[in-house]
Amino acid sequence: MPDPPAPDPPAPEPTTTDDPTLAASARDPGPGDPPAFLRLHPLTPVAYAGRVIGLVVAIVVFGHLEQSTGTRGGSSSGTTTLVILAALLALTLARGTVAYLTTAYRLEPSEFRVDSGLFRRQSKRVRLNRLQSVDVLQPLTARVLGLAELRLSTAGTEKASVRVRYVSHPIAQELRAELLGRSAGAGPGVAEAPERALYSVPPGQLVGAVLLELVSWRLLLVLAGPILAVVSTEASSGPHPAATGLGVGLFLYGLIVVAHFIWRRVTALWDFTVAESPDGVRIRRGLLATSAQTVPFDRIQALRLHQPLLFRPFGWVTVRMNVAGYVGRREAGSTVLVPVAPRDFAEWLLSRVAGVDVVHLPLTGPPRRARFRAPVWWRAQAVADNDEIFVSHHGVFSRTIDVVPHQRTQSVGLSAGPWQRALGLATVQLDSTRGPVRIRARFRDAGEARALLDLQVDRGAQARRRASGRPGQRTDVAPNLGPGNGLPVDGPPVNGPPGDRPTPGTRPLS
Amino acid sequence: MTTPFAPPAGTEWVRVSRRMRTMRRTTLLGPALILVGASAGLLAAASAVGGAVLGLVGLVALGAGWAAIGRNWRSWGYAERADDLLVTHGALFKKLTVVPYGRMQLVDVEAGPFERLFGVVTVKLHTAAATTDARVAGLLPADALALRDRLTALGEAHAAGL
Numbered sequence: 001m002p003d004p005p006a007p008d009p010p011a012p013e014p015t016t017t018d019d020p021t022l023a024a025s026a027r028d029p030g031p032g033d034p035p036a037f038l039r040l041h042p043l044t045p046v047a048y049a050g051r052v053i054g055l056v057v058a059i060v061v062f063g064h065l066e067q068s069t070g071t072r073g074g075s076s077s078g079t080t081t082l083v084i085l086a087a088l089l090a091l092t093l094a095r096g097t098v099a100y101l102t103t104a105y106r107l108e109p110s111e112f113r114v115d116s117g118l119f120r121r122q123s124k125r126v127r128l129n130r131l132q133s134v135d136v137l138q139p140l141t142a143r144v145l146g147l148a149e150l151r152l153s154t155a156g157t158e159k160a161s162v163r164v165r166y167v168s169h170p171i172a173q174e175l176r177a178e179l180l181g182r183s184a185g186a187g188p189g190v191a192e193a194p195e196r197a198l199y200s201v202p203p204g205q206l207v208g209a210v211l212l213e214l215v216s217w218r219l220l221l222v223l224a225g226p227i228l229a230v231v232s233t234e235a236s237s238g239p240h241p242a243a244t245g246l247g248v249g250l251f252l253y254g255l256i257v258v259a260h261f262i263w264r265r266v267t268a269l270w271d272f273t274v275a276e277s278p279d280g281v282r283i284r285r286g287l288l289a290t291s292a293q294t295v296p297f298d299r300i301q302a303l304r305l306h307q308p309l310l311f312r313p314f315g316w317v318t319v320r321m322n323v324a325g326y327v328g329r330r331e332a333g334s335t336v337l338v339p340v341a342p343r344d345f346a347e348w349l350l351s352r353v354a355g356v357d358v359v360h361l362p363l364t365g366p367p368r369r370a371r372f373r374a375p376v377w378w379r380a381q382a383v384a385d386n387d388e389i390f391v392s393h394h395g396v397f398s399r400t401i402d403v404v405p406h407q408r409t410q411s412v413g414l415s416a417g418p419w420q421r422a423l424g425l426a427t428v429q430l431d432s433t434r435g436p437v438r439i440r441a442r443f444r445d446a447g448e449a450r451a452l453l454d455l456q457v458d459r460g461a462q463a464r465r466r467a468s469g470r471p472g473q474r475t476d477v478a479p480n481l482g483p484g485n486g487l488p489v490d491g492p493p494v495n496g497p498p499g500d501r502p503t504p505g506t507r508p509l510s
Numbered sequence: 511m512t513t514p515f516a517p518p519a520g521t522e523w524v525r526v527s528r529r530m531r532t533m534r535r536t537t538l539l540g541p542a543l544i545l546v547g548a549s550a551g552l553l554a555a556a557s558a559v560g561g562a563v564l565g566l567v568g569l570v571a572l573g574a575g576w577a578a579i580g581r582n583w584r585s586w587g588y589a590e591r592a593d594d595l596l597v598t599h600g601a602l603f604k605k606l607t608v609v610p611y612g613r614m615q616l617v618d619v620e621a622g623p624f625e626r627l628f629g630v631v632t633v634k635l636h637t638a639a640a641t642t643d644a645r646v647a648g649l650l651p652a653d654a655l656a657l658r659d660r661l662t663a664l665g666e667a668h669a670a671g672l
Contacts, residue, residue: 414606415604
């Protein structure tokens, strides 16, 4: 990770805000360890204004180019643009300045606290034992300045994430290590846990995957333009210039949309690296803006291995996950565990994170009469379970494997509509937190479905009882990292297969 | 008889109040009855046979609605076990949900304007999963509050992390 020379770190001094409660609590030292309130980095306003600054630079450069080539139009429109930009710049700078002046954060023994706000003061607190993930984000401007945003996700609604924008990058990393260490039960003063890279997506693979993802019905919209253009020029009633123009315009617009999509995906997922550390899974990605997420193993609620049809010739798959903290639109991209990887690595990763072998469980499918409810795809439905996890396979063209540990299941449901009931079928559903993974055993024999439901309820209760017997400890949050679970302790080297990885390609269906 | 949606062995479903059935029949079928009566009457002014046919068809439909509401009302129920709460509802689309007490994030008691008019409330259980569909409609307020208090206490006793 490139680490530009950071300006002087923010002085760790107590805030001098006028807020009485804030001042009082700042003076009141905690028991034993009196933590001081810390300030944001002084360059915070500049980082806030990053996008506007980029826009100003772009326009000024563009304006100079136009001027030098002598094609510059009326200067009044240029002045208006400049005034608007100046106002925008002033606004964002002001916002950043207010944030810098009013925000203070503090790491307390069991809480992380962020006070902010000019008129409406608010104090956000994150209980460390409820911490779901810690992300260190660097938008382009912040990265250039050596700053970073720290984002803590807690289980809950969209507003549940707490952001510290901006501190210097080294401080963000220190805080992350401290937060993750304390949330796992380690004492204060933990150093950053060492991490081991498991897989880096090569650029060619990433671009290929993004392009393949693009092939969908939406591409037809781009083709609609040229079709319209051709049809309107070749029409027997003579050419229709307006329609041709519309077609060409649509096509160009479509191309821009597609190019934008590709650019955004590729830059967001560039250099995607998934690594493991005692703190949890660490995901680094980004070309211009970078992000480093850390999700403790026991915060991953469910996993989905997905293989779109077009990935199959290449043997690629994607892996996504449910994490209770990643619920907002902002965090939607954060549920990607690996955007594209060879299938056998992904299966290994799945087993690694789940703590048990998820690929080689004996699968059972729906009864044959389920074909009246789901003609072709009933064959692809299959589930498996053991003491630890529940696994569901589905999808004929695009294939999917969903995994949820019993310990993470929220509730269990059984449902059947009139058609399923007429056939004596029912569907079992295991509810997980919000996210891309949805776990169901569809179209099972009704009696068997009820037995399955009762079994999952029992296994969930047992798993929770086992878990409550072992309080959160650093060694326990990643039980799969120790020997003796039947999985290779020495994982795969970067971009390489593990030595004694389970053999791929033995995925029975139903 | 053992259907897949039967209560667990050794327990019975606690059924919901008749008031919910009354509420739904009144609020859904009442306006429909007025509509059928009015349109049949208007049509009868032009053609007596047409009016009679329309009225008859309308009454049959209303009867079917009456029965459907009854069937749906009978399908609601819940059962409290040592570790979890079972909730069931739906006559056509049957659902059975098992919510472990340790997974409950909060318990809601809510009542809309019609529910308040007829003196029933809905108890809703929330877990960390948005897909959990665990609610019991048509409970008497006193029962609902008692249920909520029991659930809250059990939830605290069983509380598990995410």
